[in-house]
Each structure stands twice: as structure tokens, then as C-alpha cells.
Amino acid sequence: MQEMIRVAVDAMGGDHAPEEIVKGAVEAVGLSRDIKVFLVGKKELVEEKLKAYSYGEGQIEVVEATEVIETAEPPVAAIRKKKDSSIVVGLKLVKEGKADAFVSAGSSGAVLVGGQLLVGRIKGVERPPLAPLIPTEKGVALLIDCGANVDARASHLVQFAKMGSIYMEHVVGVPNPKVAIVNIGAEEEKGNALVKETFPLLKECGDINFIGSIEAREIPHGQADVIVCEAFVGNVILKLYEGVGAVLVSKIKDGMKASFRSKLGGLLVKPALKETLKSFDATEYGGAPLLGLNGLVVKTHGSSKAQEVRNSILQCVTFKEQHINDKIKENIIREEG
């Protein structure tokens, strides 16, 4: 018999909690007998929603957490104060080995801080990066790091490159992923102090497919699969993707209202346009893993519906089945030894 994979899910986090979270969990366990989900949140409320569905016996268990951390709360204080919040209780299930992973659509800050404080890092990992998938012309790329810890050192970026490479190959399924470092020119001598220090270290890494620098212009074209950068820059890239996309789409919609001719045309292209824009929406690619922890923590977008919740749970299953953390451990230990 295959090993059961246990995923704790924050039933109270995100704009559509608990309805869509519960629905996503039911959909996920419906896909395999080997998945168990702990729905963490206000028991009465969650059980009420759960009643509407049927699912494999014992595949879903509700775990009581009486508090909820709001998005606006300062993360560190919230994690310390709200010990019975769905995020703290869920993360503790991972820490205690009762769950393999934790998925939340709640407060990003609290998930990031809590993941580091409560679950803890893999020995040898200096800093756990948050690594969302972003859309490109060719598919997706892993942008690592977009977390909350800025001013990284070169050794951190080298670990990001390795962890990102393992994740992209074994979870997303891109063989021999191309790794690049964000830079302001293609030449090796270009860059700021951090990039100049990191570049030769990445070049020396035997275990990644390092292709050199990538300029921001090339990122959406899909020239690399793993995009390594320090968190401040990663954050700017992730958010500008969203911002430029949103404004361009709204401008295009306005433009289509400009004349009768374009209005008519707009009606005709609407379905195709919607499909296209969806494929290029950074929020569509669900969960961003916080890598390098003793367990997996996945932050899904606050606007996640059942589909993204289900996909994030399945992502945790692949992560566990592919023994990603064992691969990270081997890689980091080999490096240190």
C-alpha cells in the first residue's frame, strides 16, 4: 500500500473561505485514496459546509482552530498572539509530523513568518525562499525569491537556484530546467555587487543548468525556467507583472468601446481574449511554495477558488511523492561536506 499523504489546509484563509476551500479539499481527495486533508478552522462552520459533500471515509478531518489571522495584521505579532488561529494550528501539524504540508490562501506575511518560525528550516538551508510560478510565452517559470526577507547574500541565491531547480524539475516536470539570474545586461561583468558575486558561484555549480544572466525584458518570453533574484527584486517583478497586465487589459477593453466597429469586434473576440488573458494571469498558477522547510508550506493567492485549492493540494502530493525535501537535503549536505 502506498503511503498516505497528509495535507493541512487553512479553511479560514482567503476571500472565498470556507466554502471554496472546503470544496477544493473535497475535489482533491476525490482524485486519490492516498490523500488525507486536515481542514483547519472553526469546526462548526467547516463541518456545516462539508455536509454538502460526500468523500472517502477518513479522507477529510476537521481540526478545530478558533481564531483567524486577518490580512491586515502585522504578521509576527499575529503569529505570536493568535496561537489558536488556523495558520498557527495548521503549521504546527506540519511541525509535529502529523501533516506533510500546509496550504493557505490567508495572510501572506503570517504564512511566511509562521512557516519559518514554527515549521523550521532544513539543516543547512540558510533562508527559505518563496517561489511562485509566473506565466511566460512558453509556459511558466519559477521566480525565486519573492519572500519577505530582503538583502540576501550570494550564498542564499546559490541555494535558491538549487532548490528552485529541483522543484521545477520534479514538481513542475521541466527536465534539466534552465536557471538564470536577473541582471541589467547579458554580460558577466554587468550587475550590482550581489549579482557580480553570485554569478561565478552559479557558474561553478555542477548540479544546475545555469545559462547566465536574464534581463527583465526576456522573462515573459520564457528564456529561463528558474529565475533567481533577491526578494526585493522578485517582489517588484511579480507585482509589476500583475500591474502591467491589469492596466493593459483595461486599456484594451476601453479601446474596444471607442467606436461601433470596435464594439462589435470586441463582442466577437471576447471569449478568445478572456482565454488568452487567463493564460497570462500570474494569479492563475496557484500555490507558491516556501522552500527549504521541514515540510512544505504553500501560499495560494487570496482570491483562490476550489480549483486552485485542489491544485495546491495536488502540488503538495507531488512534492511528497517526489521526495523533494530529501533531494534538497542531499544537495545542500553534499555542498557543505
Next chain:
Amino acid sequence: MQEMIRVAVDAMGGDHAPEEIVKGAVEAVGLSRDIKVFLVGKKELVEEKLKAYSYGEGQIEVVEATEVIETAEPPVAAIRKKKDSSIVVGLKLVKEGKADAFVSAGSSGAVLVGGQLLVGRIKGVERPPLAPLIPTEKGVALLIDCGANVDARASHLVQFAKMGSIYMEHVVGVPNPKVAIVNIGAEEEKGNALVKETFPLLKECGDINFIGSIEAREIPHGQADVIVCEAFVGNVILKLYEGVGAVLVSKIKDGMKASFRSKLGGLLVKPALKETLKSFDATEYGGAPLLGLNGLVVKTHGSSKAQEVRNSILQCVTFKEQHINDKIKENIIREEG
């Protein structure tokens, strides 16, 4: 009689040199008797192109420069070696006070390096920033700094904010421009070490309208008029704007080819779409000034045609008429005194 404004123009720089550069210069001098353009480049070639046009007597003068710096050449070496290149000769006209400004669509690196080495900084200016205008939902914003000097200090960013504010108000014509610093959250305590150090200094500046942090997501929405950041981040923002825009547009075009219905609609919306996309193309806003020099140096996009060249020349005229450098000097000296 009004003072003549003299602009040196690199006749050899960019993808459409010399034809479009010459055309743009003729268009510019056609708009005012008070503009004089020095077309710097291979005399025979430029004069050949110039023969096709008529223009005010003495308003255009061809200045011989026998060499051309190619985009691929390492900038510092090129500036040192090619002393008779159009960029070096043009910049020297500014240094010697024979021209008020220099416009080039040639090698960015060479223009940036040459501007600093040959024209020199205004006394008190620590570092000259390159400040392109980027499109937003509401119009344009000045992104300062996108230059080649990375790893800035807080005092540099404060000067960028001041110079950008003066430029945006008096050249672009935005009264009391809103100044923001690029950050990864809206709260004052967020950010990397540089932003945390700079934020309180900007808050103390009495002469700018500082509105606080701006997240990259908000930049395209036009929340601020002057976007202050260190050059590495500015470069990432500028280039990602281009990249996301280009890929999104190509995806939309592909999407419109998906079915007969969408093909027909695509034909109908094409003119409106083209207009919309043009208004959101970062390359459409012509020249990026290199501020803080003894004179003005403007870098226009390599793909510039006559219209952008003309606009860049007119930008130099406004810069001179509005006494921007006197305003910068006053501002910097007041600060230092």
C-alpha cells in the same frame, strides 16, 4: 530677441540613422526660428540626406564626426578610443558650451558613460540619473534612476527625487508632482536597507511632494508621477514593462486567430487596439534625460523615427527655456548650505 537654443544631435545613432534623424531635426527647426541643430556624423552622408529638405537658413549645421560607436562595443573603451565618433564629438559640443544639449539614439552605455565623463556633473550632484518616462493608466510617470550606476546610496536617491520632481513639473508640466519610492509594501517599516534609510530622508524634504512607498503593482496605475528607485530596480521595471507588454500583445493577437468568430472580431478591433497599445508602449515616450549634468543629454530609443527625434529636440528646448539646471543647482546648493 529670444535666445537661440542649440541642440547637438547624433546623426549616426539608432536603427534609422541617418535618414530619420535628419528628418526629425528638420521637423524640429521648422517649429521655431529659435532652434539650432548641429547634426553630428559623417558629413557627406548627412548632407546627402539633408539635401532633400528645406529649412531656415543657419538653423541646421552639419558637424563632421568620422567614427561611429556600435551598440555592442564596451562603452568606456569606445568613448576613450573613438574620439572622432558622433557621440564623443556631440558631447564635446555641450562641454565646450557650443550646444545646450545632446540627443542620441545610439549606444545607451556610451551615451551614459560619455555624458558623465565628457560633459561632467553639476557641482553638488553626486550621481546623474537616467530618467525615462513610462506610460501609466493616467498618462506618464518619470522612472528615476534607470542608468548604469547601480548600488546607490540614500543620498543619491534623495537627489533623484528632487531632480525628478523639477523635471516632471517644469518639462513635462505636472504641477506639484507626487513622488514615491519603490517598495515591497506600503508601510514605512517595510523595505530593504536602502529604502528604509531613504524613506525618512524623503519625508523630511520640504521641496518635494513625497507620498510614501509605491508597490510595483501600482506603478502602471499612475499612483505617482516620480518613481524613485535604485538603478538595478529601475532597469528591471523599465524592461519588464516592455517584456510583459510585448508578450501580452502577441498572445492577444494569437488568441484572435483562434476561431473564425475571433478572426472576424480581430479585424474589426484592429485599429482601436493598435491605438490603445501605442499609448501604452514604453518606447513611445521618446527621450530619457540624463539629469544633473552641465548641460542636457537625452537618450532616445534605438528604434526612434523622425517624430521621436523631433520630440527629443523639443524636450531639450523646454529644458533650456525652463532653466532646469539653474533650478537643480539652486535646489542642491540650498540643501548643502
